[in-house]
Amino acid sequence: MSSAEQETINGVVISFFSTASSVGKTLIGINMAAELARQGARVVLVDYDLQFGDVCNYLQLEPEQTLMDAQRSIQLTGSSFDVRECLTPYSCRNIMFAVLAAPRKLEEAYNIETSVAQKVIEHLQGLFDYVIVDTTSMFSELNLMLLDISTIVTYLGVVDFLPTIKNMKIGSDTLRTLGYDSEKIRLVLNRSNAKTRISSEDVQKLLKQEFYYVLPNDFQAASQSIIDGKPLVLEHQDIALSDAIRGLVGLYSNRSLGGVEEPARREHKSSLLGRLFG
Amino acid sequence: MGFRVLLVEPDRLMLEQLSMTISKTPGFELVARYQAASDALGQGTVFKPNIILLGADGQKAPELIRDFRRLYPDVSIICMGEQWRADSAAHLVQAGARGYIVKPFTSDELKNAVEAFAKSGMVVGGETYTFFSPKGKSGKTTLIANLAMELARRSRAKVGIIDADLQFGDMAVFFSLSPTSTIVEAARDAEFLSPVTLAPYFMPVTENVHVLCGTRAPNLIDRVSIASLERIIRIAQSLYQYLLIDVPPAFNPTSIAASELSTTTILVAMINGGYEIEHMREALEIFKDWPDYEDRVKAVFTRVTPCDRASQEEIGRALGFPVAGIIPNAYEEVSTAADSGMMAVDIEASSPFAQSVSKLVSKIMGRHSSGWRSV
Numbered sequence: 028m029s030s031a032e033q034e035t036i037n038g039v040v041i042s043f044f045s046t047a048s049s050v051g052k053t054l055i056g057i058n059m060a061a062e063l064a065r066q067g068a069r070v071v072l073v074d075y076d077l078q079f080g081d082v083c084n085y086l087q088l089e090p091e092q093t094l095m096d097a098q099r100s101i102q103l104t105g106s107s108f109d110v111r112e113c114l115t116p117y118s119c120r121n122i123m124f125a126v127l128a129a130p131r132k133l134e135e136a137y138n139i140e141t142s143v144a145q146k147v148i149e150h151l152q153g154l155f156d157y158v159i160v161d162t163t164s165m166f167s168e169l170n171l172m173l174l175d176i177s178t179i180v181t182y183l184g185v186v187d188f189l190p191t192i193k194n195m196k197i198g199s200d201t202l203r204t205l206g207y208d209s210e211k212i213r214l215v216l217n218r219s220n221a222k223t224r225i226s227s228e229d230v231q232k233l234l235k236q237e238f239y240y241v242l243p244n245d246f247q248a249a250s251q252s253i254i255d256g257k258p259l260v261l262e263h264q265d266i267a268l269s270d271a272i273r274g275l276v277g278l279y280s281n282r283s284l285g286g287v288e289e290p291a292r293r294e295h296k297s298s299l300l301g302r303l304f305g
Numbered sequence: 306m307g308f309r310v311l312l313v314e315p316d317r318l319m320l321e322q323l324s325m326t327i328s329k330t331p332g333f334e335l336v337a338r339y340q341a342a343s344d345a346l347g348q349g350t351v352f353k354p355n356i357i358l359l360g361a362d363g364q365k366a367p368e369l370i371r372d373f374r375r376l377y378p379d380v381s382i383i384c385m386g387e388q389w390r391a392d393s394a395a396h397l398v399q400a401g402a403r404g405y406i407v408k409p410f411t412s413d414e415l416k417n418a419v420e421a422f423a424k425s426g427m428v429v430g431g432e433t434y435t436f437f438s439p440k441g442k443s444g445k446t447t448l449i450a451n452l453a454m455e456l457a458r459r460s461r462a463k464v465g466i467i468d469a470d471l472q473f474g475d476m477a478v479f480f481s482l483s484p485t486s487t488i489v490e491a492a493r494d495a496e497f498l499s500p501v502t503l504a505p506y507f508m509p510v511t512e513n514v515h516v517l518c519g520t521r522a523p524n525l526i527d528r529v530s531i532a533s534l535e536r537i538i539r540i541a542q543s544l545y546q547y548l549l550i551d552v553p554p555a556f557n558p559t560s561i562a563a564s565e566l567s568t569t570t571i572l573v574a575m576i577n578g579g580y581e582i583e584h585m586r587e588a589l590e591i592f593k594d595w596p597d598y599e600d601r602v603k604a605v606f607t608r609v610t611p612c613d614r615a616s617q618e619e620i621g622r623a624l625g626f627p628v629a630g631i632i633p634n635a636y637e638e639v640s641t642a643a644d645s646g647m648m649a650v651d652i653e654a655s656s657p658f659a660q661s662v663s664k665l666v667s668k669i670m671g672r673h674s675s676g677w678r679s680v
Contacts, residue, residue, distance in 0.1 A: 046473055048554065049577060060500025077553045079439045079587070084580045096519050133591055137556055165472050165553065166523045190446065190475035190639040197473065201523050224640055248580040 037152040038069075042160040042177040043277060044170065046198035049280045053081045053218040054162050054249055054259075055272065060124050061258035062276040067126045068156040068227045071114065071125040074162045075144065075173065075282050077136035080129035083115075090115040097127070097136040097148070098143045110150040117260050127151070147254065148176060149194035156287045166201060179279060180211055198265030199234045209302070218244035240278065242271045308419060311354035312338040314385065315382030315407075322409050323358070323385075330412040333419075334528065346376055356419060357382045358676070366393075367400035377611040381423045385410075389499030391539040392608070398429045399541075404575045405543075407499045419455060421544070425463070433548040435567040436576060439584035441554040444607030445573040446470070447499070447639050448632060449549050450479040451650045455659075456547055458515040465507060466516045469534060469563055470553045471526040474519020479648075480510045484518040488523050491517060492533035500543040507544075514569070517541070519551075534573070538566045553634050556591065564592075568669055571629075573609045582623050589626055603629035605665070612632055612657055630665045632650045633657045646649040 041059065044054040053076070060072040063251055074080035074094075081089055092113040100108040114125040127147070130136040152159045160177070162170050174180055182202065184195045202212050216227055221244040229239050245268040252259045260269045309411040310327050312335060313556075314320040327335045336352040349357075373382055384397045387407040393497035394405045404422025406414065422583075426445060436445040445645075449466060457464040459670060468476035468488065477484055480668045491498070491506040507515035519538070520526060543546050552560040566571040572588055574581040578625065584606060604626055609616050610631035621628040635649060635658035643650040650659045 049575075049579075079584045081580055084583070133556060133587055163555070166526075186626065188636075190478045193478050194473045197523060204524075224634075246578075251580060 031164070035148075035153045035172055038155045038158055039178045039279075040148060040152060040158045040160065040173075040176060042162055042173045043181045043183055044162050044174065044193040044198075044203060045164045045183045047185070047191045048164045049184050051242075052162075052164075052181075052183050052248070053085055054181065054253070055215075055275075056159050056161045057085055058258045058260045058269070058272045059071060059276055059284065060120070060157070060281070061122060062260045063157050063159075063280065064124040064272055065122045066262065066276070066280065068280070069154070070157045070159065071118075071127060071151050071155045072124060073127040073148065073151065073158060074129040074158045075160050075169060077129050077139055077169070078133055078160065078163075082161055083128050084124060085253050086117050086126065086258075087258065088115050088117060088128065090126065091129075091162060092229045093130045093135075094144070094147065095127040095132075097129040097147050098139055100257050101143050101146055105213070108150075110147055111154065119257050125155070131220065138171075141172050144169055145172050145176065148173070166198075171205075174205065174207065179213060180207070182212050182214050183217055184230075185221065186216065186223050186225050187221065188224070192230055192233065194224060195230070196233055199236060213239040215239055216241045218242070219248075220244045221246075240271075240275050242275070243267050258290065307332045307334055308356045308423075309334050309336045309403050310338060310356045311345060311349045311351070311352065311357045311380075311460075313357065314338070314360040315340050315342075316360070319360075319408060326410065326415065327358075330415050333415065336621050337488075340631070342372075344618045346372055352378060355380055356423065357384070358406070360385050360408070360671055362386050363395055365539055367396050369396060370400040370402050381419075383418055383422055387508055388497075391543065394500075394543060396428050398427050402544065403427060404501070405499060406667055407502050409499070410501075414501055417504060421501060421504055424471045428463070429543070431548060432548045432569065433550065433567040434543055434669070435550045435570045436561040437514070437552060437554060437560055437564055437570050437572050437660045439572075439586070439588045440581075442573070442575060442577075443475075443554070443573045445571075446475045446479060446551055446630065447649075448573060448607060449551050449655070450476065451648045451659075451662045452665060452669075453547075453549055454648045455650045455662050456510070456669060457511065458665055459663075460546065460670055462513065462546035463544065464514050464547045464549065465541050466514070467538065467541060467548065467563075468517060468519035469529075470527055470551050470560055471520050472523035472553065473557060474551060476516050476551060477508075477518040478568055480508075480516060481517060482510070482518060483506045484508050484516075487518045487520060487536070488534075489520050489528050491537050492529040495533035495536040498536070498540055503537065503540045504544055507541075508678065511613050515545070529559075531562050534559065535562055535566060542566075556588075569603060570601060571603045571605055572609060573605050576599075576609050576620075581606075582620060586624055586626075589624070605630040605632065607632040608634040612661065628650070629668060630661065631660045632665075 043056045060070045064070045076083035195220040216238040219241045337349050382405045383404045384402045403426040406418040438445050457570045468474035482538045507517045509515050550563045552563045574585045594597045609631040615627050617631045638649040642652045
């Protein structure tokens, strides 16, 4: 084996983070994994929403092994463990990517160690071009580790009502305090044209940051893809949301397919945010 | 008429110190003071006190309180002690005391204690509800805020809310509060607090609804230890007939501790076209460790469409557990109300949302008469 072949190449880690639940992290993560796989990349999707992760639900997978098995293996064999044994393959229309499922039982999820979770990601980086990680919506020890080791953090938000905006602001400030490069944290607005009383322009002013990317709302298509267990970008390639996800993947993979949307137009003035943040 | 205080304190120095505080507190008059309880019992009645401050650290305190109650049936007895403990304070109240104050106290603490206890007395046997959700975005904060308002209005009892969603608690936003103190300050001081001294950390929304607001920033979570949270909950249980606790989603030390200290844990999930019922079923499995879980755990679903009995039964069948309440989608009402700093139950009392909240309130108020099943 030549020295060039021995060289390990560490893949890109893209994690999805938010300060509110149900903003679409899992759905966008799945579609990003599918699109990268469609483009020919080696992709693994990791479910680090350990207790109530939905990756396997949304893809209708019944994994034989999970992160819990990876933890057991690491604890038994140390660095010689093979994470590939714990992965579940997903395939749709001849496009394939791997999934590392969250533990099956809540008590297993509760006992996953952050150091193990980190080791697993590092191993996966040696095997895949892209490691896509779904998370929970809080600054937990696990998530802080993920934020540290991620190449790109997609900080996903929706503009629905005041408490969500308050938490998006708190999250944005906290990420700034943690000192991450602005290039690393990418603020992405999901469901941009959903019914709301707050303008996304006001939110950008409040966050002192423009949305890196804006994804349109298509609740019906998103719900259907969950029911079908198939990613939108593979099953419904011609809808606007699939198009937008491809655009975002293009930006991330430096193979832009164009289509960055303008931030949603200001619809009406709102003084609500002023009440919250002065 | 002001407060005429009879002070009973065995320690001479403490007696002096407390006497000075009482004398300089506007509205309070120290009419008699004794080191020996037997003297107070024998002689104090001639001074016609309307408040008795009774040093009650000893084992025989409940017996002493009963003696004072016999001789002074119309006088409020407030016990004084070195450190507040939930179990001993409860015994004192059961014996006839109206409240408890840690000594030495300041003028403000004395006034607060008398205000808090002279009218309604310290709460014993109140109910604590923890609102648990498997994942976030369950609608539970909206539910708690509206339940609290409706519960206080209908029961006329005091309702306290603890926002223990320590990173992203929203209670202050819901009630448009700018809290001067939060759960972080209460946790810092928890070891030294009693019901009287904890009360000011809660922000009043109305006369009977008070909120202990959550942290101002996510990193402050480290300042609220589980031990201090547990102590805050135990003390607050003496202040509020109904204590409602908002906790972070999923199983974590905070949500587990609050659930353990509750009389009832309400599991809340929002129907959103995903796997909410499956998550709820998994969460219920954990709560089954409680031998009385069928009585102690209730399931509530929000954003149920159509919000009718058939849906409720269908969800219950899918869940394998009875659904105690369903709440309709009320995005417009709730956000309109929240934007004006009000609760949806106040604005649209006849709306389906308000009626669903009202049904839940009926169940909570009828708790001891199997209200959860009968309503």
